[in-house]
Amino acid sequence: MGGDGAPEIVVAGLALAAERHPSARFLLFGDETRLGQLLRRYRRAAALCAVRHTPEAIAGDMKPTAALRLRRASMRLAIDAVAGGEAAGVVSAGNTGALLALAKIVIKTLPGIDRPAMAAIGPSERGDVVMLDLGANVACDARNLVEFAVMGDVFARTVLGLTGPTIGLLNVGSEEMKGDERVRQAADVLRESYLAPQFHGFVEGHDIAAGTTDVIVTDGFTGNVALKTFEGTGKLVRGLLRQVFSSSWSARLGYLLARPGLDRLREWMDPRRYNGAVMLGLSGVVVKSHGGTDAAGFAHAVDVAMDMVEHRFNDRMREGLSRIMVPQPGMGPADGPRNGHGPRLAAAR
Amino acid sequence: MGGDGAPEIVVAGLALAAERHPSARFLLFGDETRLGQLLRRYRRAAALCAVRHTPEAIAGDMKPTAALRLRRASMRLAIDAVAGGEAAGVVSAGNTGALLALAKIVIKTLPGIDRPAMAAIGPSERGDVVMLDLGANVACDARNLVEFAVMGDVFARTVLGLTGPTIGLLNVGSEEMKGDERVRQAADVLRESYLAPQFHGFVEGHDIAAGTTDVIVTDGFTGNVALKTFEGTGKLVRGLLRQVFSSSWSARLGYLLARPGLDRLREWMDPRRYNGAVMLGLSGVVVKSHGGTDAAGFAHAVDVAMDMVEHRFNDRMREGLSRIMVPQPGMGPADGPRNGHGPRLAAAR
Numbered sequence: 001m002g003g004d005g006a007p008e009i010v011v012a013g014l015a016l017a018a019e020r021h022p023s024a025r026f027l028l029f030g031d032e033t034r035l036g037q038l039l040r041r042y043r044r045a046a047a048l049c050a051v052r053h054t055p056e057a058i059a060g061d062m063k064p065t066a067a068l069r070l071r072r073a074s075m076r077l078a079i080d081a082v083a084g085g086e087a088a089g090v091v092s093a094g095n096t097g098a099l100l101a102l103a104k105i106v107i108k109t110l111p112g113i114d115r116p117a118m119a120a121i122g123p124s125e126r127g128d129v130v131m132l133d134l135g136a137n138v139a140c141d142a143r144n145l146v147e148f149a150v151m152g153d154v155f156a157r158t159v160l161g162l163t164g165p166t167i168g169l170l171n172v173g174s175e176e177m178k179g180d181e182r183v184r185q186a187a188d189v190l191r192e193s194y195l196a197p198q199f200h201g202f203v204e205g206h207d208i209a210a211g212t213t214d215v216i217v218t219d220g221f222t223g224n225v226a227l228k229t230f231e232g233t234g235k236l237v238r239g240l241l242r243q244v245f246s247s248s249w250s251a252r253l254g255y256l257l258a259r260p261g262l263d264r265l266r267e268w269m270d271p272r273r274y275n276g277a278v279m280l281g282l283s284g285v286v287v288k289s290h291g292g293t294d295a296a297g298f299a300h301a302v303d304v305a306m307d308m309v310e311h312r313f314n315d316r317m318r319e320g321l322s323r324i325m326v327p328q329p330g331m332g333p334a335d336g337p338r339n340g341h342g343p344r345l346a347a348a349r
Numbered sequence: 350m351g352g353d354g355a356p357e358i359v360v361a362g363l364a365l366a367a368e369r370h371p372s373a374r375f376l377l378f379g380d381e382t383r384l385g386q387l388l389r390r391y392r393r394a395a396a397l398c399a400v401r402h403t404p405e406a407i408a409g410d411m412k413p414t415a416a417l418r419l420r421r422a423s424m425r426l427a428i429d430a431v432a433g434g435e436a437a438g439v440v441s442a443g444n445t446g447a448l449l450a451l452a453k454i455v456i457k458t459l460p461g462i463d464r465p466a467m468a469a470i471g472p473s474e475r476g477d478v479v480m481l482d483l484g485a486n487v488a489c490d491a492r493n494l495v496e497f498a499v500m501g502d503v504f505a506r507t508v509l510g511l512t513g514p515t516i517g518l519l520n521v522g523s524e525e526m527k528g529d530e531r532v533r534q535a536a537d538v539l540r541e542s543y544l545a546p547q548f549h550g551f552v553e554g555h556d557i558a559a560g561t562t563d564v565i566v567t568d569g570f571t572g573n574v575a576l577k578t579f580e581g582t583g584k585l586v587r588g589l590l591r592q593v594f595s596s597s598w599s600a601r602l603g604y605l606l607a608r609p610g611l612d613r614l615r616e617w618m619d620p621r622r623y624n625g626a627v628m629l630g631l632s633g634v635v636v637k638s639h640g641g642t643d644a645a646g647f648a649h650a651v652d653v654a655m656d657m658v659e660h661r662f663n664d665r666m667r668e669g670l671s672r673i674m675v676p677q678p679g680m681g682p683a684d685g686p687r688n689g690h691g692p693r694l695a696a697a698r
Contacts (some may be wrong), residue, residue, distance in 0.1 A: 007361075007466040058526070063526075123587070125585055126507070135521045135522075138521060138529045139529055140530055146440070170574060172484045172487060172569065172570055172573040172574065173484075177412075179487055180487045180488055180568070180570065191520075204573075204574070204577050205573065205574040205575065205576065205577025205578035205579075206577040206580055206581030206584070208578055208581060208582075209578070209581040209582045209584070209585040210581060210585070211658065220521065221521055221528070221529065221571060222555075222570060222571050222574050224521040224554065225521065225553070225554040225567075225571050225574065225575050226554065226575060226578045228553050228555040229554035229555065229557055229558070229575045229578045229579050229582070230554075230556025230578050230582050231554070231555055231557045232554055232555030232556070232557060232558040232559060233557075233578075233579050233582040233583060233586075234560070234582060234586070235555070235558065236473070236474055236558040237582075237583070237586045239474070240614055241590075241614070243610070244607060244610035244611055244614055245607060245610070245614075247609075247610045248609070248610070249555055250606040250607070251606060251609075251610050253603075253605030253606050254602070254603040254604065254605070254606030254608075255603065255607060256603070257599040257600060257602050257603030257606065258434060258593060258594060258599070258603030258604060258607070259603075260596075260597070260600075260601040261592070261593035261594070261596045261597070261600050262593055264593075265589055265590070265593055268589075270563065279599050
């Protein structure tokens with residue numbers, strides 16, 4: 001029931017996705033009457049769907065604290081289905097803050113994970129790039145950054161199908177002494193970990209569009225700003241090009257002549273192709289679709305969830321986590337191991 | 350002597366700038382013989398220049414700690430001239446880290462300023478935008494952010510000629526409860542300050558390209574990443590468009606037909622027009638030119654320095670600082686004023 005075009009867009013998108021995943025089964029949470037009417041348009045998809053009536057829905061502008069109290073809202077019941085093991089994952093186009101808060105509270109965190117992170121895929125000069133965290137955690141320590149690298153690695157393997165994705169840690173410069181204690185300590189841990197062969201070191205803002213690494217790890221504050229800066233700049237340039245090509249008759253003709261290439265460029269930058277931000281680090285798959293997307297975009301978000309489920313994302317996460325030593329909170333290099341003990345293994349907790 | 354094309358580009362750029370600022374006088378620090386030869390090409394500029402021979406130069410890859418020891422390097426002596434009051438400002442295309450470190454140590458900080466910040470101007474949908482800090486301070490507290498707002502306001506008035514520039518604080522969302530304590534506290538102070546009528550509140554990454562506010566305030570880590578993301582995305586799109594327009598004969602013809610508009614767009618995005626990052630908060634004007642720029646770009650960096658000197662940037666900074674109450678380090682709203690004293694006035698320190 002969430003997003004600008006719900007529930008029409010959601011059902012239409014689900015129908016598209018259902019064609020591509022005929023072995024999947026879907027639970028739809030929302031207004032029974034409206035969902036039933038919509039499903040009549042998509043016979044094949046309807047056969048794969050079960051509708052669960054929910055009397056409430058979380059509004060787009062509702063604060064997370066208020067959303068947490070609506071225990072019979074469609075988003076809440078869908079998340080409950082994941083927490084209870086009835087569903088493998090949830091896809092929502094609704095209120096992001098509410099989805100983040102509900103998922104964190106209702107679905108358990110994976111053993112060894114301090115804080116879940118939000119990840120998404122975007123285009124770059126050298127292919128698709130995974131970036132995280134995109135805003136789930138505004139403040140992060142070295143431990144969180146290391147865990148994000150583990151999650152990003154598994155996500156790039158699972159959803160992009162890469163065998164040894166390269167990983168970069170976002171910083172203000174590429175030299176080892178750059179940045180703050182947090183990023184330097186996380187880099188030290190990664191250089192000593194099983195991810196060392198894939199760890200590229202520090203990357204900078206321009207490396208996002210350049211695609212220098214397959215995975216870009218950063219804290220939620222910086223990641224959120226960088227993602228929105230990237231999207232905003234792309235949008236600005238698209239708008240300016242539209243102006244240029246409608247500024248005169250000869251420019252319009254020029255557009256027609258260059259159209260095949262320009263259309264490919266537009267398609268390549270199409271935000272719908274990248275729809276579906278993922279919450280990683282939970283015992284279940286949680287995908288957030290953009291609220292303003294269309295059916296094709298929503299279907300893509302379902303594809304992402306299906307990829308994660310089919311490729312056993314969380315099993316692979318557990319494997320990765322058991323292989324890495326994460327720095328403990330507050331343990332700067334100056335502190336050193338206390339009482340003669342080194343940092344504990346994440347898997348031992 | 351710094352930058353990819355030094356000293357040729359620097360002298361050629363200075364000559365361009367000297368034509369526009371005939372009442373200025375310039376001190377050139379570097380190799381006397383080479384500078385003398387180059388100046389012979391530019392008679393009018395040469396009449397405004399005095400050359401100071403320096404036997405050393407700071408290499409582009411030299412660490413700031415090593416650069417600090419070269420007391421007779423061209424960059425060092427130019428900064429000494431500002432600190433000693435002989436020059437009103439310095440423009441350099443050399444090693445950024447060294448320039449930042451030397452300027453901070455040799456030139457005094459303005460009274461009331463905790464930490465200087467790096468600012469630059471960039472294009473947006475609604476006109477030029479000032480952003481700071483761009484990397485001088487990787488960690489900032491609320492006090493620093495408030496001071497950056499004061500500096501950004503004066504800079505936008507001085508260099509962009511705006512009368513009441515709007516100011517935004519970069520955050521992960523625009524609602525008041527978003528972000529961390531740091532940005533929320535800085536926003537609280539700004540809402541109560543003389544800048545309140547200009548303070549727009551929180552802005553997000555996409556507001557940089559949209560030009561939602563004239564000034565964007567953020568910490569040096571986020572600002573550096575956002576600036577480089579913005580530049581990198583622009584560069585990616587320029588490269589892709591070049592590919593599109595050379596992909597076929599009809600696309601080439603299309604380019605020719607749309608050329609006037611496309612050329613205007615390229616000119617508008619031209620990084621040379623925005624060359625010259627400024628270090629604010631020091632008792633002297635310090636401008637960093639991009640190391641890879643050409644003469645026109647270097648001349649623009651000189652223009653920025655001249656604007657700041659001619660419009661008495663630092664006098665106006667002192668006025669602004671005397672009017673604002675800045676939060677003291679560690680004074681979160683939960684702490685409250687200690688010993689019955691409120692936060693001290695910046696001007697009282």
